[in-house]
Amino acid sequence: GAGVSQSPRYKVAKRGQDVALRCDPISGHVSLFWYQQALGQGPEFLTYFQNEAQLDKSGLPSDRFFAERPEGSVSTLKIQRTQQEDSAVYLCASSYTRDFHEEKLFFGSGTQLSVL
């Protein structure tokens, strides 16, 4: 596709349920980022992949959060035993450059997660 694709667009989960969020980046993009955006806030960094390697996971809020990108393209963010504070929009972004200085991100539409 032409852009970054995320699914599902909306997800409602009961507290304690596991969820999996998918990101399909722009073809050929090396870098992939996951962000969490709470209402009225800017995106907060979760984790970063360069191809299949997860180079930075310092933003993952707890060990309930796990991300993978096994073949260097599609990525999945998994949240185990969801809590109400996990409710947010989860944004995926990709970039074609390894030049960290001038990196420009292309965002997907996000997955809005609501934990009841």
Added chain:
Amino acid sequence: QKEVEQNSGPLSVPEGAIASLNCTYSDRGSQSFFWYRQYSGKSPELIMSIYSNGDKEDGRFTAQLNKASQYVSLLIRDSQPSDSATYLCAVKDSNYQLIWGAGTKLIIKP
């Protein structure tokens, strides 16, 4: 804690006027600065990037950077109702991590 600060607004500007959006950052080693536009319920979209002190113009948009004052701004000339959105300032810090402001909500009144 490295920070990027923006006035949350809303900033209300009449159609056709200049909208001025401001952002300050705490990490003096930051090298790259970005402005993203985010419509309600949509994802952020890059509109300007700037790396050197001074002004950078792209159509109706001008980004201004002053590293000594740790200040970056976005000017929108001839504001249109379609410019109404939240504008996010993002700064790549000395560790190459992108730090985001909370955004300024801009409202262009016809």
